[in-house]
Amino acid sequence: MKLVWSPEKASKAYLDTVKSCKISKESGVAELLSAMAAGWNAKFIVESWSHGGLIATSVGLAVAARNTGGRHVCIVPDEESRLEYIKAMHDMGESPSPEVLVGEAEAVMGKLVGLDFLVVDCRRWDFFRVLRFAKLSSRGAVLACKNACQRNVSWFRWNVVLERGTRVVRSVFLPVGKGLDIAYIGSNSGVASSRKSNPSRWIKHIDQQSGEEHMFRG
Template sequence: MKLVWSPETASKSYLDTVKLCEKFKESEVAEFLSAMAAGWNAKFIVESWSNNGPIITSFGLAVAARNTGARHVCIVPDEPSTVQYTKAMAEIGVSPPPEVVAGEAEKVIPRLLGLDFLVVDCKQREFDRVLRVAKVGNRGAVLACKNAWQRNVSGFRWNKALEKGTRVVRSVFLPVGKGLDIAYIGSTSGKVVTTNKGPSRWFKHIDQQSGEEHLFRK
């Protein structure tokens, strides 16, 4: 199984987010992530949020979750943050609201099994540890780091940040907002099941319609 791109769902989610966030400035990150999560038909979206931080990304992910029927979980540091986050989402009329889980993100993430779309904030010191302990589903996952400009200067590399054995199928850095670094990964184990008992090789295939690049072994 793998994630499959749907341009129609991506476009709908993008436009819905534009409408919801029209009164906010610099909302392109929310719109872009909303389109990505919906376009990849994410079924389990996870993000983290810090007290008094920008909340607009959650609006976009909530729109995507509504369009794909996904479970949407936001991790906040404590109970006061839960109240603040829930109130902010209610005030803008986000429905249904995301699930809110209070606790340290790196301790909560391992309990959220099977996620397929994860957004972390590079301003949070533990963002790399959160990436390392994420448990993705058997379709793989899309991992997104926002506010990534400063982090990239420090020499961040996906293959070093993720759990050993994770297969990074494709990654890209985009000049959206303060930088978005995105990776499409296989299952956490990075293993590809095959019935061929002889020597195997990796092959690259580019979808002529979507332009997607896929890696497979046979």
Template sequence: MKLIWSPETASKAYIDTVKSCEKLRESGVPELLSAMAAGWDAKLIVESWSHGTPIATSLGLAMAARHTGGRHVCIVPDERSRLEYVKATRNAGVMPEVVVGEEATVAVLAGVDFLVVDCKRKDFTRVLRRAKVSPRGAVFACKNACQRNLSGFRWHGVVERGTRVVRSVFLPVGKGLDIAYLGYGGGSASVGSSIKKGPSRWIKHIDQKSGEEHLFRE
């Protein structure tokens, strides 16, 4: 089994996210992540969130979950964050599942299809390491990647041992998006190694804030 890309679903989620986030005036990160999660037909979408963080990405992932019929779960560190997050998402018309603390995190991170972490959070690498990739594989994304305080960041060092890193890409969208496509089990493989791949696809993304157009190969 593997993740299969659906351009039609990705496009619908992208458009819905643009409509939902137009008043928030954020970068194109929510739209891009929404399209990717929907396009890969993610059934378990997980994100990490903490006090004071914008909710635009959550809106985008919620739109994706609606189109895939999947679960959208948000991990928050404490009760204060939970209350703030629930209030903000409810006002925006979405209601993701919310779990609090590390104990709940372990159960939620089993069989993840799509994971988004914020590099502003000190524990973002711990979330990545605890996540267990679904049998179909998974896409992991680090937003605000330009602000992480880790030199020499490598996906091989922050994902569960034995997880196979098929390919990764860094996108100059927002404050940096570092995205990896992970295979289920079978050891690790670096980007560019001799892995059989299907036909590549070019994906176009337009930053709604700057108007810049980005092309990347998937």
């Protein structure tokens, strides 16, 4: 089974998000991602969020999850971010808030098997690790990097950061907000085979402030 587009759900989620986020400074991003998640009838929506992030996209994804009857999970790096996220969602009228998981990318993403819509914030230094360890649905998935113009890496390529064997059907960069980089993953390519048959790779990260170079095993 593959992801199937529903224009009716997309339209409803878009309008609901516009209504919910009418005073948001993140105009365009939240509405677009909400419509995409609902339009693709996403059943398992995951996002990454960290301290100081705008909340409109999260509201839009919550709206999409209600429209599809899906599960919505937010992963955050620390307890401070968790408390801030829950408060921000509550202030926007989203109560109860989505599930919130705290921890490093590898540990947290390993618990989330079969996701079909993933949004990562490129302001989070380890955003590429969130993508790398994502366990995607066998029916396909949509992956989105918001704030893509603020990525702290110059080497970003979908086929580099994703699990080996993941089939990227198409990708597109949209000049919405501070940049949206979106990839559509084909069906039956989500959860990759055992890591024993897919040796890990090293990924280089350069701290833009200190200039220090760090190597991570992907």
